[in-house]
Amino acid sequence: MLLTERCIISSEQQFSIIMNTQYIVAEKGSALTPTATAIPITTSPTDVLIRLKAIAINPADCKMIDHGHRVTSSGPVVAGLDGAGVVEAVGTGVTRFSVGDEVFAQFPAPEGGSFQDFAVVHESMVAKKPATWSFEDAASLPVCYLTALLSLGIGIKMPIPFIKDGPTFGLKPSSVLVLGGSSAVGASAIQLLRLALPTCLILATSSPTHHGHLVDTLGVDAAFDRSSSSLVSDVRQATPCSRGVDAIIDVVGAGRTQKDIFDAFDSASAKRYAQVWTGDAETEVPDGVESTLFRVRDLPQLSGARDVLWALERLLEEGKYKLPLPVRIVGRGFQGLEKGLELMRHGVSGEKLVVTMD
Ligand SMILES: NC(=O)c1ccc[n+]([C@@H]2O[C@H](COP(=O)([O-])OP(=O)(O)OC[C@H]3O[C@@H](n4cnc5c(N)ncnc54)[C@H](OP(=O)(O)O)[C@@H]3O)[C@@H](O)[C@H]2O)c1
Structure with missing residues (x-):
């Protein structure tokens, strides 16, 4: 140029x-x-x-x-x-x-x-x-979609079936907690998770005022008050046999201050923690948690990277992706x-x- x-x-x-x-x-x-x-x-x-x-x-x-x-x-x-x-x-x-x-x-x-x-x-x-x-x-749409896509492909390392030549192998979590469901990236991640894993239990945190949007529009299975003192036990109780979740996507750096959130993991799971780089220090995680920090600039590391916006165009045409x-x-x-x-x-x-x- x-x-x-x-x-x-x-x-x-x-x-x-x-x-x-x-x-x-x-x-x-x-x-x-x-x-x-x-x-x-x-x-x-x-x-x-x-x-x-x-x-x-x-x-x-x-x-x-x-x-x-x-x-x-x-x-x-x-x-x-x-x-x-x-x-x-x-x-x-x-x-x-x-x-x-x-x-x-x-x-x-x-x-x-x-x-x-x-x-x-x-x-x-x-x-x-x-x-x-x-x-x-x-x-x-673009930045929050792309960052959310990386939370799946690089953060959780899961297959993304709607991307041409995208990741086909990896973890298929049965439950995911999205920290920051009412953020632009979080609302996008919820939609992409639902598309990639139709039967996955998707839980999300936000202020209570946004719970209606998360459940009714974006289709999370349950939304939780991000400031509740019983957040971790509430999340666990929403999972089968109160086992906890397989993966956490943290798009707002919540884990930096909310250290007990890692107790929401199922101890027998892969315990994948996908953290978006927010510009602050990386969140430290307990032993046994597999943490990946990523940013939108990491897009070239995702297989099928050149097709990702074309994929979004198709999802919009088919009415499968909403305004987050x-x-x-x-x-x-x-x-x-x-x-x-x-x-x-x-x-x-x-x-x-x-x-x-x-
Ligand atoms: N590194 C990169 O490439 C990259 C790319 C995109 C975004 N980001 C970063 O990712 C973050 C999110 O971006 P965004 O555009 O999605 O932000 P945003 O929409 O501006 O985020 C605002 C939302 O964050 C929520 N929030 C804040 N703290 C929270 C907490 N502890 N728990 C749950 N929710 C919380 C608020 O929820 P309530 O109002 O419901 O309380 C609010 O709705 C930003 O820090 C941004 O800079 C980084």
Whole structure:
């Protein structure tokens, strides 16, 4: 991708239609700055150029902007991992997408994230938006889906039958506890578990206000108050003969503070503990627990990695994958991004923050 010289512009200025506006972070901790650049071009045969119509905010965006997570070079950061929009150009080798397609994608932040009007992304990280879905709903999907997928394939090391050339061998847990069921990643993991293991007992924790969504919409077998003092015994009692669960997926780092949660394991099971990297220290686990820390950047380690967004496109077409969490549109354009980041810094509960771009 090619970016020519940048110039900082005020929000009052009218931007030419042939220019791109990037919402740049010049250095760690600084504010977003709208910056006019040339529209990026597709230089690789596998590139897709997307005009952004909606951008979802992730906790990772704040961590990248405020603390430099993922940032390895000294150049300006273009944050934003999630987005949806319209295809403007495709590389010579792209066959699945054409100009005008409505798509959603995971973007390569911090080098060329979705916090801009136009962005280039590898075709394997793009999927077609269902015609009946809004750009805002579609923008909320990619990162939480991909991270949830890794919680199954890398965290639990289980087969994922709906991914072409995906993992086919491994543990098939009969019960899984998802810590953080009302988070975007947790709500996605619950759906993928149900698809991969239709008869698995799926239990999840959240604040009680989200239990209805977890049970009625996402189909967990039982939801538990994440702050209850009887959480561990309640979880055990929900399993056959109160044996406990075979695996735990912890997407919110709950195990760092809730040490007794490992007592929820069936002592005779594989005791797989899948932990999403949240930016904090890795959770230490008791002897006998098999812990795997992973992040979305580990995707290439998953077999079938190049097909994962295509798989999501198929699941959406077949109505097998739902919007994990309700979407809250927080605003438009630059002001919307600033507001979304500020809301995310204070924490969200059971919803996905999305910004509309024009
Ligand atoms: N390393 C990576 O590649 C990667 C990728 C994606 C996400 N992540 C990380 O994974 C985490 C989750 O991401 P996300 O987008 O899913 O977050 P999110 O939707 O913003 O998470 C908010 C939710 O976390 C829940 N929560 C917080 N502490 C909890 C606890 N102790 N037990 C149960 N639930 C708890 C809250 O539940 P209630 O409101 O119901 O209380 C809230 O609904 C973040 O730290 C994010 O940075 C990392």
